[in-house]
Amino acid sequence: MGAVSINSVRKSFGHVDVLHNISVDIAEGEFVVLVGPSGCGKSTLLRMIAGLEDISAGDISIDGRIVNALEPKDRDIAMVFQSYALYPHMTVADNMGFSLKLAGVPKADRRKRVEEAAAILGLTDYLDRLPRQLSGGQRQRVAMGRAIVRKPAVFLFDEPLSNLDAKLRVHMRSEIKQNHQRFRTTTVYVTHDQIEAMTMADRIVVMNAGRVEQIGSPLELYDRPANLFVAGFIGSPAMNMLSGRLEADAFVAADGTRIALAEHRAAGAGRAVTLGIRAEHFALDGEGLAAEVLTVEPTGSETQVLMRLAGQDVVASFRERVTALPGQTLGVRPMAEAFHLFDSETGVRI
Amino acid sequence: MAMQTTLRRRSSSAYWLYLFPGLFGFLIVVGIPFLMNIGVSFTSWRGIGMPKFVGLANYARLIADSAFWMSLEHTLFFVVAMAVVPTLISLLVASVLFDYISVRFGQGLSSFFRAGYYLPQILPISVAGVLWGWILNPHGVLNMILEATGLGGLVGNWLGDPDLAILSVGFVMVWLQIGYSLVVFMAGLARVDPSLYEASELDGAGFLQRFWYITIPMLKPEIFVIGLTTTIAALKVFAPVYVMTNGGPNNATLVPSFFSFYHFFSTVRVGYGAAVATAQTAITIVLAAVFLWVQSRQTEEGDHD
Amino acid sequence: MTDTSVPAAPGPTDRNIPRGKRGALRWWVLAFLFAFLAFMLAPIFLALNNAIKTATDYATNGPLALPQSFTVEGLLGFWSYVDFTSKIWNSLLLSAAVALFGVILSLLNAYAIGVGRIRGGRATLVILLLGIMIPQESLVYPLYYLAKSSGLYDSLWAPIIIFTVLQSAFGTYLLSAVMTTFPHEILEAARVDGANRWQILWYVVTPILRPTLAVLATFFFIWTWNEFLIPLVLLVSNANQTVSVAMGALSGQYVSQPTITAAAALLGITPTIIFFLIFQRTLTKGVVVGAVK
Numbered sequence: 001m002g003a004v005s006i007n008s009v010r011k012s013f014g015h016v017d018v019l020h021n022i023s024v025d026i027a028e029g030e031f032v033v034l035v036g037p038s039g040c041g042k043s044t045l046l047r048m049i050a051g052l053e054d055i056s057a058g059d060i061s062i063d064g065r066i067v068n069a070l071e072p073k074d075r076d077i078a079m080v081f082q083s084y085a086l087y088p089h090m091t092v093a094d095n096m097g098f099s100l101k102l103a104g105v106p107k108a109d110r111r112k113r114v115e116e117a118a119a120i121l122g123l124t125d126y127l128d129r130l131p132r133q134l135s136g137g138q139r140q141r142v143a144m145g146r147a148i149v150r151k152p153a154v155f156l157f158d159e160p161l162s163n164l165d166a167k168l169r170v171h172m173r174s175e176i177k178q179n180h181q182r183f184r185t186t187t188v189y190v191t192h193d194q195i196e197a198m199t200m201a202d203r204i205v206v207m208n209a210g211r212v213e214q215i216g217s218p219l220e221l222y223d224r225p226a227n228l229f230v231a232g233f234i235g236s237p238a239m240n241m242l243s244g245r246l247e248a249d250a251f252v253a254a255d256g257t258r259i260a261l262a263e264h265r266a267a268g269a270g271r272a273v274t275l276g277i278r279a280e281h282f283a284l285d286g287e288g289l290a291a292e293v294l295t296v297e298p299t300g301s302e303t304q305v306l307m308r309l310a311g312q313d314v315v316a317s318f319r320e321r322v323t324a325l326p327g328q329t330l331g332v333r334p335m336a337e338a339f340h341l342f343d344s345e346t347g348v349r350i
Numbered sequence: 351m352a353m354q355t356t357l358r359r360r361s362s363s364a365y366w367l368y369l370f371p372g373l374f375g376f377l378i379v380v381g382i383p384f385l386m387n388i389g390v391s392f393t394s395w396r397g398i399g400m401p402k403f404v405g406l407a408n409y410a411r412l413i414a415d416s417a418f419w420m421s422l423e424h425t426l427f428f429v430v431a432m433a434v435v436p437t438l439i440s441l442l443v444a445s446v447l448f449d450y451i452s453v454r455f456g457q458g459l460s461s462f463f464r465a466g467y468y469l470p471q472i473l474p475i476s477v478a479g480v481l482w483g484w485i486l487n488p489h490g491v492l493n494m495i496l497e498a499t500g501l502g503g504l505v506g507n508w509l510g511d512p513d514l515a516i517l518s519v520g521f522v523m524v525w526l527q528i529g530y531s532l533v534v535f536m537a538g539l540a541r542v543d544p545s546l547y548e549a550s551e552l553d554g555a556g557f558l559q560r561f562w563y564i565t566i567p568m569l570k571p572e573i574f575v576i577g578l579t580t581t582i583a584a585l586k587v588f589a590p591v592y593v594m595t596n597g598g599p600n601n602a603t604l605v606p607s608f609f610s611f612y613h614f615f616s617t618v619r620v621g622y623g624a625a626v627a628t629a630q631t632a633i634t635i636v637l638a639a640v641f642l643w644v645q646s647r648q649t650e651e652g653d654h655d
Numbered sequence: 656m657t658d659t660s661v662p663a664a665p666g667p668t669d670r671n672i673p674r675g676k677r678g679a680l681r682w683w684v685l686a687f688l689f690a691f692l693a694f695m696l697a698p699i700f701l702a703l704n705n706a707i708k709t710a711t712d713y714a715t716n717g718p719l720a721l722p723q724s725f726t727v728e729g730l731l732g733f734w735s736y737v738d739f740t741s742k743i744w745n746s747l748l749l750s751a752a753v754a755l756f757g758v759i760l761s762l763l764n765a766y767a768i769g770v771g772r773i774r775g776g777r778a779t780l781v782i783l784l785l786g787i788m789i790p791q792e793s794l795v796y797p798l799y800y801l802a803k804s805s806g807l808y809d810s811l812w813a814p815i816i817i818f819t820v821l822q823s824a825f826g827t828y829l830l831s832a833v834m835t836t837f838p839h840e841i842l843e844a845a846r847v848d849g850a851n852r853w854q855i856l857w858y859v860v861t862p863i864l865r866p867t868l869a870v871l872a873t874f875f876f877i878w879t880w881n882e883f884l885i886p887l888v889l890l891v892s893n894a895n896q897t898v899s900v901a902m903g904a905l906s907g908q909y910v911s912q913p914t915i916t917a918a919a920a921l922l923g924i925t926p927t928i929i930f931f932l933i934f935q936r937t938l939t940k941g942v943v944v945g946a947v948k
Contacts, residue, residue, distance in 0.1 A: 071846070072849075375819065378788065479903065
């Protein structure tokens with residue numbers, strides 16, 4: 001149980017449309033991440049699934065049942081909020097058991113389920129504490145515990161890690177993932193952090209300005225971004241984008257630099273295109289293109305070089321240790337088989 | 351589409367249920383009596399039987415009634431005694447406590463003074479009236495002290511002399527009001543960043559300069575709130591006059607509230623009393639509106655800076 | 656850093672450290688504040704000082720002298736003369752009932768306006784505020800008339816109802832502002848957890864706002880205790896009067912017996928002093944009025 005189907009859903013506040021015709025099908029047990037810049041509508045979509053926002057048009061069904069008119073509590077969902085939204089006056093146990101209490105679950109039963117969840121989350125020793133006596137990570141766990149206790153059909157997460165420091169964030173990321181593997185509960189997870197999306201998701205929905213840009217597995221999005229937005233949003237460091245013109249067998253940059261393509265592309269010759277090259281798709285090659293080194297950032301495992309190539313700033317990362325100094329010229333060869341070409345006007349992948 | 355709209359309206363209107371008891375009570379206790387009072391002000395009524403409609407006769411009489419004009423003059427005096435003087439005193443005291451005492455002697459002493467100055471403010475006014483009546487009556491404590499200390503020449507009939515009575519009542523009101531504004535100003539200063547004072551001290555500003563250039567501007571919102579609430583309170587003064595002087599001697603401390611009360615329950619000219627009360631209400635609302643208008647203009651100007 | 660040569664520039668930590676022996680000014684300021692405090696509290700101490708004297712002692716040694724005699728005759732006499740026990744009881748009942756009902760009513764109103772964001776919420780607030788500004792004189796006669804015709808005249812219920820409504824107008828204003836800033840994610844979490852509106856108010860909002868509600872109740876209690884005009888008009892019989900009204904009725908009665916007046920004043924002051932000692936922190940923080948901005 002727990003499939004979620006979002007069918008041509010729209011949301012408008014007054015005359016402003018914040019979501020345009022969104023359709024996403026989420027399979028039972030799947031971990032789907034909604035990702036996009038702030039204001040793209042991902043949280044609104046999540047809140048519509050939760051029943052916290054009205055649906056202006058279209059419908060959402062959970063488990064094959066249309067839930068548009070149902071109250072949140074009748075949708076068989078649980079939600080983890082960005083601020084955790086713990087009840088400050090209730091102990092951890094009461095926070096986790098509140099929904100059961102409202103549902104009329106007998107006290108002993110309630111206690112048992114809270115203790116089970118607490119054991120899973122390592123909160124057993126904290127059950128009698130108040131939220132303010134807990135650390136950020138523990139609060140996060142209580143928020144999850146509150147959701148787990150209910151054994152819902154769908155878990156909804158609204159940027160749950162954005163209030164944690166970087167280290168704890170990585171840790172909680174894997175905890176959430178482990179819990180998902182344990183319970184296999186359908187999960188919809190909202191974040192603006194593409195790394196979170198990449199590392200956690202079975203499937204990612206990339207959203208921008210109220211539309212879905214692409215839906216796919218993390219590596220699909222990374223390897224074959226459908227358009228310029230996804231290409232720029234997914235991956236770190238961000239994909240290098242060179243603008244220029246397409247010729248039969250080469251890309252010609254604005255300053256006239258020719259970069260050979262892997263395959264012959266007579267079809268689109270002459271049109272304005274953007275060439276996307278990921279940072280790791282450059283090789284050191286004395287015979288290659290001449291790039292002026294701007295900065296060199298060694299991390300140990302790799303070296304990131306910001307350089308000027310074909311009149312544009314480009315970031316390349318090399319497994320080798322680069323000893324070049326800023327101002328010097330470096331010979332590099334873009335790997336033609338890993339190029340991404342986009343129509344500059346429409347942004348669509350060619 | 352239609353279904354969702356109705357759903358939403360239903361969910362918002364469900365909250366009206368929570369407002370219902372409050373609004374019903376407000377209607378019974380304020381709304382209806384207020385309208386009844388206005389209605390009665392156009393009648394001649396002795397409190398029993400049917401009120402007789404007399405149009406604007408009560409208001410015409412009111413405008414010609416020198417006692418009414420006198421009561422308004424006294425109200426003006428009470429605005430000074432309740433809004434202006436206590437505000438000035440407590441601004442200075444709050445500033446000394448915040449910027450001097452708590453810095454040099456610690457927070458505890460400053461809180462102690464604040465609590466002490468505040469105490470009179472929460473006394474029931476009738477109790478304060480009895481207390482001061484005891485002190486100020488011709489054979490009272492003050493005159494005894496004056497005589498005992500050789501200042502017999504200053505002995506006065508503080509509440510019985512028409513020239514002194516209003517000053518005495520006004521003085522008691524100052525005594526009562528200081529604590530109120532002091533506490534609000536202290537609360538306002540608590541949210542001021544202390545580094546502001548430190549920085550100005552480094553710039554060489556003395557206490558008076560800090561008072562003028564930091565304390566007063568920072569407390570502007572509080573000064574407005576205090577100004578508004580105490581002015582409205584001054585327009586409604588009743589208990590101190592009732593308890594200490596009964597409006598006398600010779601109407602020397604007559605105020606509108608006492609004036610209408612007198613006609614409601616002593617002369618039982620209810621229609622006339624209602625006209626007085628209505629006029630008083632109108633003045634209050636107009637004054638409050640002016641206050642709020644000035645304030646909103648001030649904040650707007652602040653935004654433009 | 657170019658100015659390091661300037662001598663003795665007072666550091667920013669200077670404020671926290673007493674500046675020591677820099678002149679005698681600080682002692683003058685302190686002395687002045689104590690003198691001002693003595694002036695403010697003098698009437699109260701004078702009442703205490705003279706309430707326990709005999710009349711002869713007062714007449715011979717004056718009001719400033721410490722008591723040479725000790726008697727509780729004045730206190731007891733006044734107590735039994737006005738039946739102070741019943742006055743205290745009436746005042747307590749009235750004030751406590753208004754504090755409780757006033758807070759409940761404010762809570763309900765503010766929940767609809769601050770959390771429910773009902774249409775017309777702001778307009779409602781404006782009307783309530785106007786209601787607070789209206790002088791009680793323009794309500795008092797109709798209230799007197801309505802109380803008489805509904806049989807609530809000379810019953811504590813009449814002022815209980817009236818003050819519950821009047822105080823809650825202010826309470827609604829204050830709590831609405833608080834509830835507007837209530838973290839909405841907590842409300843949403845409660846909705847997801849399955850709480851209906853009533854349960855959200857009762858299990859989530861009320862416990863979280865408890866400190867604010869306690870402050871509000873304290874002020875309602877004190878304000879109601881001090882109310883004068885309406886109890887004066889509505890509670891006529893001796894058995895139903897409040898402390899405040901009983902005190903007002905005293906005016907000028909005991910001019911010839913100053914120690915009894917002092918005793919009466921002391922008895923009127925004492926409950927307030929007790930409340931003051933209990934609630935001092937709440938009362939002097941200025942929270943309630945500070946919120947009206």
